[in-house]
Amino acid sequence: MQTEVIVVAAGSGTRMGSAMKKQYLPLDGAPILVRTLQTLAACPTVHRIVLVVASEDVPYITELIEAYYLSKIGDVVAGGRERQDSVRNGIAALLHDTEFVAVHDAARPLVTPEEVEAVLTAAKMFGAATLGVKVKDTIKRVDQGQVRETLQRSDLWAVHTPQAFRCEWLAEAHMRAWEAGYTGTDDASLVEWAGYPVSMVEGLYSNLKVTTPEDLVIAEALWRARKE
Ligand code: CTP
Ligand code: MG
Known part of the structure; x- marks a missing residue:
């Protein structure tokens, strides 16, 4: 069963506010991107990686691949304006x-x-799966500075990546969303919108997304703690 991973790295890291794009810090x-690619390449069931980067970064990426002996990278393709556009470009480069x-x-x-193996195993069983964690905070819906609703915390999960799918489900969902102008902040939401079931796989709180400067401090501490 051939399995590929699309790694989206074509964002500009606005919320990090650093001079260098966050994925290269x-x-x-x-570099963060190198750490991510090394882990994915170490997964036995991952055959090939499609890396999506900003077109102006391709020369730098080529250098990184050589300098760190990064393996399994089958294609490097240009990203798009939004994350969803970048994923769509990655889908086009799948075998x-x-x-x-x-x-x-x-x-x-x-x-x-x-975690990668667990979400892939679930996708192979059920068709689509995402990693996530139970939320620790109480979540309220707020509109114009007013609390409108307190959500039932026991039902709420914060969603991570990787998210894994039958290839046809992801490709169909992205194509239909693009045609309909539907946007979502993750791929599972497009697959849900297309009418397919998505399973939740409980991951680790440590799989944080480096988004703002404090995430970098936490990520560094977690990484070092793992080495001890
Ligand atoms: N991403 C992408 N193409 C885009 C936007 C985002 O490939 N047009 C990637 C990012 O590089 C990142 C992932 O999608 O690895 C998650 O996005 P996010 O954390 O929002 O990163 P950025 O969009 O770069 O950050 P920001 O939203 O703060 O600008
Ligand atoms: Mg973004």
């Missing part, structure tokens, strides 16, 4: 005989091979 001495695909944020370098 160092995590314990190597025709690939049956399962995972989509992963470059900005989640702390994902473990065990």
